[in-house]
Amino acid sequence: MEAVVKKFPEKPDEAGRPSRAEAEAAVETLLRWIGENPGREGLKETPKRVVKAYEELFAGYGHGPGEVLGRVFEEVAGYNDIVLVKDIAFHTHCEHHMVPVIGKAHVAYLPDGRVLGLSKIARLVDMFGRRLQTQEAMTAQIADALNDTLKPRGVAVILEAEHLCMSMRGIRSHGSSTFTGTYRGSFADDVAEQDRVLRLVGLGG
Template sequence: MDAIVKNFPHNKDDRPTQKEAEDAVRVLLRWAGDDPAREGLLDTPKRVAKAYRELFSGYDQDPEEILGRTFEEVSGYDDMVLVRDIPFHSHCEHHMVPIIGKAHVAYLPSGRVLGLSKIARLVDIYGRRLQTQEAMTAQIADALDKTLRPEGVAVMIEAEHMCMAMRGVQKQGSTTLTTRFTGKFKIDPTEQARFLTLVRNA
């Protein structure tokens, strides 16, 4: 499934044209009960297509390229690197409504470290795709594990899903929490507990 998600958008010939995208928005406006020809909606299809290009820009970015450059001169540092409270916006793949949350990402270096901004950018890449929170959590952890080859990776995501808040059960303020651990974080409860303690002790 990941291979399909990653490779399909890179085939530009398979993508609808700008006009086709705008026409699709007009159909949705009509289906919702409004008139795409009225003054306030004349430019809406163009704006929506432009917004979607930005909101789903993660399909055009390769995580391996973002994580490609690492640093070995770390003066012997081999303890946990944690970037906490990384804000993100994503969209539920089931209803295409927002997921709003924050990610906490840590790894145990194995001779190499990343620039800290790379971790935030990695979260954005996967956030700017249609997602489930469970899949996004796993994708971030697996990308770090595959590219950096650290001693272990820990990822926690906390998010509110508008598909629960705006529709369906309409439970505003409920938060979903997901985690993914690899390497030492997975096999050593002490490392897991240390990660969770550092995340929670804001």
């Protein structure tokens, strides 16, 4: 899915955000710090490229859940059972080391007379992924945004991901996955419903 990129300002705004030139200078400083020569041919444009990449990778700060989820549909022909979108690929960045986290999200809800376009759920995951995150916080943010906007009877969100801050550095635990899950509304009160979600996404017995 192509990300919607909101351009960062060319000059510092009221909140004190640095200019593009300052951001590029910061990248150049990091290159010098690791022992590189920013003036060599392969690195001359790197600060510009990194800042441009950050505009896309962290574009989630420029959008809110209401904007991403958009309109809801009430013509559901009486359908009131589970709606599940599973295996939503996402990537985010660990807020502790700014290293990628790559995984899949499974999002389910029990409608209360209204449903969303299915692509909007993937866009919601993508929006929160394009911010500095912890997996636990991202799981809760997706659930709360869906719950607050759609007001369904229940919401379930499960994330499974590999943290490259574990596989590339530190203990270097390659291939390990972290699972987080949270439930809202009727899902939170019904263990059988939680088990149903887990089975549907292939994590239950």
